[in-house]
Amino acid sequence: TMAAPVGEMVWVPVLEEGVFRFDASEEARSAAGPSLSFVEPRRREEPREGGDRPAVVPACEVAGNVQKVVIKLPSGTSFYGTGEASGPLERTGKRVFTWNTDAWGFGPGTTSLYQSHPWVLAVLPDGKAFGVLADTTRRCEIDLRQECTIKFSAPSAYPIITFGPYNSPAEVMMSLSHAIGISHLIINLFPY
Template sequence: MADHDQAKVVAADVVSRDMIFQPILEDGVFRFDCSAEARVASYPSLSFTCSKDRDTPIMSHSVPSYTPTYECVSGKQIVKFKFPDGTSFYGTGEVSGQLERTGKRVFTWNTDAWGYGPGTTSLYQSHPWVLAVLPNGEALGVLADTTLRCEIDLRKESIIQFIAPSSYPVVTFGLFASPTDVLKSLSHAIGTVFMPPKWSLGYQQCRWSYDSDERVREIARTFREKGIPCDVIWMDIDYMDGTFSRSTIFGKRSP
């Protein structure tokens, strides 16, 4: 369904309303939509390891601790969560700056952000996810399940706001006793990272870039001569020919 067609399932411009919810996956996890029609029209999830887990309600007597409001303006769905004063925010995907994201604004829009700094709002991966830690230590995670350009606005006191083209579901994990419990529940939805090979845990030399294979070998020899452990040397795009063919390494055919 095209974006403009999907937007029809939500009123073009509406006053702020509570989103409707249904429990999914396991106790404490809720899916929110603007309407029953929006729920039916939503795209399959690319966040959940099993898309059906997001779309299949479960039997539960639990109700959400926090219900977001929404409004739709000019084809965009604005979702807002309000938490107690003093709530701190984390997450927002691959970003620059400090671990705590309170007061920040991020755009989930993959960008080749060479030379990025603390003020860069988009990097190489996009994850519309926020972890909210309340003043009492309890925590709740929020996932805006959309692959479209999404603004995550955390600049207002204790408020999470997502803005993306209509319409998309939002999934919450918690309220749970701690951030650890939130992340455990999240892992049941999106999966866990694989166990890395032992060599990948060592030092990896990386820079932009080396202009020849002789230079790479020189770097490797220097590490060994100085007794500095090094398991990996990364090469940037300069190892490829002018057409960026991966079949060549510094002008030579790769093995």
């Protein structure tokens, strides 16, 4: 199959102010599977009222059955998240695959442990923060090796959910918790 041209994704505001759903196209939005990330999956499907526009719009390319998403952020941005993977908390310059393994005896080079969370928290140079969730259960590559760029690559049509930019990482995590529920890690990192 020939690759579709790289282009801006179509978007719709969801959940609350500053949260947007992006799809490769209207057809891809219809083809996407149900959300297994959202506590209430219908909230990913229901556009919300509000006139705000996304501050960051991802670009997307579909090649065969693989959807590749690219999000460019300002110079000096640092990245965190990517689910359970070994290594330092900061993920800038790393590549992680969200594909679970029983990682007995894992070490610094192990990229996947026990849970898959295709999620990146970006801390911008001005101190604001931005979150990105690839809402897919498929094997997903998260590539943070190119400066200030998030790349997701996974089979099939899947939406990208963005959070912010908000004034702090804590605000991004609060908004994420409104979508996926509260995890113990969120409570420990950002107590209420």
